[in-house]
Amino acid sequence: MSTLKGYSVTQIALHWIVAALIVFQMIFGDAMGSAWRAVREGLAPDMTLAVWAHIIAGIAVLLFVVWRLALRFTRGAPEAPAASVMMMQAAKWGHRALYAAMVLAPISGLMAWYGGVESAAEVHELFKPVLILLVLGHVLAALYHQFIRKDGLLLRMKRPLD
Template identity: 75%
Template sequence: MALRKGYSATQIALHWLVAVLILFQLIFGEAMGTAWRAVRRDMVPDMTVAVWAHIIAGIAVLIFALWRLNLRASRGVPEAPPDRPLMMNAAKWGHWALYAVMLLAPITGLVAWYGGVAEAAEVHELFKPVIIVLVAGHVLAALYHQFIRKDGLLLRMKRPMD
């Protein structure tokens, strides 16, 4: 696989699309919690637009994350800029943790909602603070590269460079 300077247009679009979808989920996810509590009380949930939007956005995150992983495997990614070993490991594991949550959160949500598995719902809810911490770390790392390191790393996610 050839060494890449940047990400493809598709990789960039998927990155920002998933970012918007995750932000949407974090802001508007409470309707789903209300619907789930109704299900747990053997009531019929109020299937509002917000509940359907949460389900559809979650499925989209799952599909787009799988697509991103496929592109990562087939096309590759640019090499990380050199840094201290601790920072390099944090970046590597931070990215893989984000991918894991982008896959596991929708899967556990679907298993809970469509399979009625309460334990999956509990695990699904645990992903909210995890994704907040991971996204915050991701954003802070990007800002560190942009304003402290000034290494142009953020440009790779703004426009294709290959």
């Protein structure tokens, strides 16, 4: 796709900001579940700081991921290190799935919360284990490249190489 050696400072920053926001959502998302149960039961939700933080962090994930995708399409991304066809396909589809989940999880949450779409809430809840598995796979693949293949792949997300 390109001859870039690494990602830009902005791409790297967005990667780690989104990673931190996703971890935050996984750890502190329970308050939102309680608020949603209240809405489902026809009660007024307790709009705590944790509920607002979940909403704001979810919107931030969506905006930052869209920004990352825009940069990826306009600036490009470095070539993946040479690997087997199976590894290349796993990386390609793993990234696509991760990006899809990072876009669809906040959209489904917004549809549930602001649109009152019950089925969107159910889909949104399914994204937590999906994201956990995708992130775990992503981290394990990065560690595999760092410690087994020793191909410098992880360095691309630590500092710009161009």
